[in-house]
């Protein structure tokens with residue numbers, strides 16, 4: 001019997017090919033390599049993570065494209081640089097005197113010496129490949145800023161991003177696929193492993209792991225007892241907090257919230273903790289540490305995110321909704337103080353029938369954090 005294997009080009013549906021391209025581009029960007037980004041408007045550029053900038057990298061971008069690289073940051077970062085720009089659009093920064101690695105670092109990383117954006121040739125952009133470059137940096141859990149250089153016109157007088165990438169052994173990814181990556185990734189989650197793991201506070205516990213088809217970070221469902229499908233399940237959506245969950249950080253309330261949820265669900269008899277790989281409200285641990293540095297300098301937890309160039313909250317709740325649906329749960333009683341979390345979960349198709357307050361006392365270190373969440377993020381304490 002001859003086994004017919006579909007060729008690699010046909011084995012993966014278009015979604016996966018796009019996801020694979022973005023996932024490979026993420027690791028190239030994190031590795032300090034350039035990536036070609038093409039946009040629907042015909043634009044195409046070479047992008048490089050601003051936080052990895054070196055003189056060699058800047059020269060390489062210029063030599064390959066014949067254009068001087070410029071810096072692209074998010075609108076949030078542009079505002080933090082004192083520019084009067086919309087927060088939801090990328091900003092191109094092209095100082096008349098040109099960019100240096102130090103200037104790129106100072107403009108994109110607020111934990112470095114402050115620079116003003118005035119006089120830096122800043123322009124707000126509609127989005128396109130430049131906006132996608134900052135989103136790619138965000139998904140890569142880097143500072144949301146990129147050095148970019150437009151590609152030269154090809155022989156036919158048009159920009160050929162894919163051809164340019166092939167000639168220079170670079171990855172080429174479409175802006176639209178970058179923008180769609182997180183939604184598609186959530187849609188592709190599948191169970192990959194499961195084990196019973198008796199916990200100190202909940203002996204009858206199983207852990208089910210879900211992985212997206214693009215190989216991105218896994219998310220966990222910690223199932224306590226045997227919650228019956230078809231009725232509201234007591235649920236905690238817990239975003240990963242390495243410092244709080246593992247080290248007992250006093251800067252936040254995550255550690256007590258995680259252990260408290262396990263205890264409360266065990267006392268109720270059954271329920272689920274969804275442990276989501278969304279460290280730092282989705283900005284990643286390195287950037288959360290940078291945010292802590294800014295908070296030590298007087299910013300609150302919301303402003304620290306936006307001064308870094310992120311939104312106050314970068315989390316997406318589609319993975320949580322997908323996991324609940326796959327496990328047969330359509331309705332939840334949600335342990336949370338965060339109305340946005342409830343709204344986003346509901347918007348992702350889960351019926352949040354009740355909010356169960358999940359409040360833990362301040363500890364002498366996290367008062368400002370809890371106060372800001374109440375005053376700026378609508379948390380209900």
Ligand SMILES: Nc1nc2c(ncn2[C@@H]2O[C@H](COP(=O)(O)OP(=O)(O)OP(=O)(O)O)[C@@H](O)[C@H]2O)c(=O)[nH]1
Pocket residue numbers: 237238239240241242251252254257278279280281282283288291292301305335336337338341358379
């Ligand atoms: N960017 C940033 N993230 C933080 C900070 N302190 C804690 N976090 C992150 O905030 C998230 C808290 O997640 P949760 O406790 O699930 O959610 P919540 O928004 O606090 O809402 P609740 O459901 O009421 O707890 C985790 O990802 C933490 O890593 C901070 O100062 N800055």
Ligand SMILES: [Zn+2]
Pocket residue numbers: 241243244245252253254255
């Ligand atoms: Zn925390």
